[in-house]
Amino acid sequence: MQTKGLSLNLATVRQQWNLIEAVEACARHGITAIDPWRDQVAAVGLAEAARVIKDNGMRVSGYCRGGAFPAPDVAGRQAIIDDNKRAIDEAAALGAQCLVLVVGGLPKGSRDMPTARGQVTDGIAAILPHARACHMPLAIEPLHPMYAADRACVNTLSQALDLCEHLGDDVGVAIDTYHVWWDPDLAAQIARAGAAKRILGFHICDWLVPTRDILLDRGMMGDGVIDFRAVGAMIDKAGYRGLIEVEIFSAADWWKRPGDEVLRTVIERFNSVA
Amino acid sequence: MQTKGLSLNLATVRQQWNLIEAVEACARHGITAIDPWRDQVAAVGLAEAARVIKDNGMRVSGYCRGGAFPAPDVAGRQAIIDDNKRAIDEAAALGAQCLVLVVGGLPKGSRDMPTARGQVTDGIAAILPHARACHMPLAIEPLHPMYAADRACVNTLSQALDLCEHLGDDVGVAIDTYHVWWDPDLAAQIARAGAAKRILGFHICDWLVPTRDILLDRGMMGDGVIDFRAVGAMIDKAGYRGLIEVEIFSAADWWKRPGDEVLRTVIERFNSVA
Numbered sequence: 098m099q100t101k102g103l104s105l106n107l108a109t110v111r112q113q114w115n116l117i118e119a120v121e122a123c124a125r126h127g128i129t130a131i132d133p134w135r136d137q138v139a140a141v142g143l144a145e146a147a148r149v150i151k152d153n154g155m156r157v158s159g160y161c162r163g164g165a166f167p168a169p170d171v172a173g174r175q176a177i178i179d180d181n182k183r184a185i186d187e188a189a190a191l192g193a194q195c196l197v198l199v200v201g202g203l204p205k206g207s208r209d210m211p212t213a214r215g216q217v218t219d220g221i222a223a224i225l226p227h228a229r230a231c232h233m234p235l236a237i238e239p240l241h242p243m244y245a246a247d248r249a250c251v252n253t254l255s256q257a258l259d260l261c262e263h264l265g266d267d268v269g270v271a272i273d274t275y276h277v278w279w280d281p282d283l284a285a286q287i288a289r290a291g292a293a294k295r296i297l298g299f300h301i302c303d304w305l306v307p308t309r310d311i312l313l314d315r316g317m318m319g320d321g322v323i324d325f326r327a328v329g330a331m332i333d334k335a336g337y338r339g340l341i342e343v344e345i346f347s348a349a350d351w352w353k354r355p356g357d358e359v360l361r362t363v364i365e366r367f368n369s370v371a
Numbered sequence: 372m373q374t375k376g377l378s379l380n381l382a383t384v385r386q387q388w389n390l391i392e393a394v395e396a397c398a399r400h401g402i403t404a405i406d407p408w409r410d411q412v413a414a415v416g417l418a419e420a421a422r423v424i425k426d427n428g429m430r431v432s433g434y435c436r437g438g439a440f441p442a443p444d445v446a447g448r449q450a451i452i453d454d455n456k457r458a459i460d461e462a463a464a465l466g467a468q469c470l471v472l473v474v475g476g477l478p479k480g481s482r483d484m485p486t487a488r489g490q491v492t493d494g495i496a497a498i499l500p501h502a503r504a505c506h507m508p509l510a511i512e513p514l515h516p517m518y519a520a521d522r523a524c525v526n527t528l529s530q531a532l533d534l535c536e537h538l539g540d541d542v543g544v545a546i547d548t549y550h551v552w553w554d555p556d557l558a559a560q561i562a563r564a565g566a567a568k569r570i571l572g573f574h575i576c577d578w579l580v581p582t583r584d585i586l587l588d589r590g591m592m593g594d595g596v597i598d599f600r601a602v603g604a605m606i607d608k609a610g611y612r613g614l615i616e617v618e619i620f621s622a623a624d625w626w627k628r629p630g631d632e633v634l635r636t637v638i639e640r641f642n643s644v645a
Contacts, residue, residue, distance in 0.1 A: 203596055208596050208597065208598040208601075209598065210552075210553075210598065214555070241516060241517065242515065242516045242517070242553040242554070243515065243516070243517045243582070243585075245552075245553035246553075246578060246580045246595075246596045247580050247581070250553075251555075252553055252554075252555065253555065256555045278484075278519075279484075279516040279519035279520075279524075279526055280516070280526075281488070281525075281526065281527065281530045304520060306520045306521050307521070307585070308517070308585050309585075311517075311581070311582050311583075311585060321520075322477055322482050322520045323482065324482040324483065324484065327482075
């Protein structure tokens with residue numbers, strides 16, 4: 098079983114371990130890269146998180162997450178921008194390869210999607226100078242359309258790439274199979290992302306049938322319907338040679354299993370689909 | 372309260388009434404158009420369904436539904452084509468304005484989306500001559516991407532319109548706000564559909580936050596986040612002057628209320644958003 102190229106998004110074991118335990122478990126299983134979440138870092142402290150990551154020789158494929166830009170008023174949006182700048186600082190302190198952006202949905206009480214999308218564009222533009230100063234690329238993650246209202250109003254790779262082109266350099270995309278697998282335009286848009294050197298991350302996770310929960314019922318690779326070889330071939334053809342990150346939110350299944358069993362399974366399935 | 376232009380998709384009251392009861396209730400409330408489902412027609416018999424619809428002066432904005440084309444083998448696909456031809460005959464017997472197609476997802480055990488999509492194209496092409504002979508337009512309904520695996524692998528209006536162009540005349544789209552509201556390309560694709568005279572149906576139903584069930588938690592207009600005035604303006608600008616169909620699957624809420632309360636609410640909300 099090889100683990101070369103594999104990164105573990107630490108949300109996958111968030112119910113089992115804190116960041117320190119998760120990093121040590123990864124090291125034990127031969128996994129040499131991670132993507133931690135802000136709350137996981139905050140729980141142990143940024144300095145301690147950075148130390149344990151460094152001491153264990155972990156690469157950090159990304160940092161989850163910035164974003165959530167839309168808000169009902171200017172003060173709210175400014176507070177979010179300030180918080181995103183802190184997220185950039187944390188990502189830099191951890192040596193992350195990018196800050197993943199889940200851009201946010203409709204502001205509370207609003208049905209105005211064009212305005213929400215405009216606020217996302219403005220929000221990313223507002224943090225981009227700080228990201229550049231910190232040499233921290235911003236990875237816009239298009240989320241599945243079922244999260245358009247409450248999590249991210251960037252819902253296709255095409256839309257994310259249009260946004261990147263509007264914003265300029267140092268912005269790219271994180272492509273998660275769970276969010277994009279259904280897209281009839283997927284091959285063309287992955288090729289477009291590759292040609293523009295915009296692929297900053299590639300996340301894998303399966304789509305289960307049936308899906309019992311709209312947020313927390315994501316599948317281990319092989320348990321669902323996604324053709325990972327097909328998507329992987331598109332990503333490979335697009336020239337991406339970076340880490341492949343496994344990210345699974347699974348309240349009823351994987352979050353309830355022992356962490357070591359989860360990691361063993363992640364490695365097995367990574368080998369069978371990658 | 373006006374009911375002009377309103378059609379009730381009978382799935383909205385499927386737990387309360389059979390087809391005859393539902394038609395009589397619509398007449399009582401001043402609703403003059405319906406869209407019945409095949410199982411509802413079968414339950415009372417086609418001839419009796421046609422009689423009660425005619426006797427109550429109901430228009431039939433569509434008939435739900437054909438489709439489900441992908442299957443693992445040729446015999447399976449042929450059986451589906453034959454069944455779709457019967458659906459066309461039934462739609463004609465009921466005087467429906469179109470047969471709504473929910474095209475189907477991946478065949479059981481398959482992860483091959485391009486093949487499934489090819490089977491959909493082939494399936495529609497196979498029934499189209501019979502549809503033309505019966506003067507029954509086929510309305511492809513793009514379904515929300517969260518149904519790509521198990522219900523319909525046509526998931527955007529753009530994809531549906533590409534398919535229409537490939538197939539030729541007498542094929543169009545049914546546009547349901549629930550399925551398409553999130554699409555960043557919605558305005559452009561509705562305009563495209565209108566310019567090509569491809570809009571055969573317009574269905575409305577709201578997106579609830581949170582959505583508690585991936586299939587049966589659709590919302591009454593006004594209870595969710597969809598901007599019906601904005602989408603309605605796109606549809607209007609595209610030249611569509613047909614019926615507006617209310618279609619709500621709601622296991623935990625509207626299906627549990629008295630049918631007359633549901634119809635009163637449908638009419639109220641139709642007036643407030645249309």
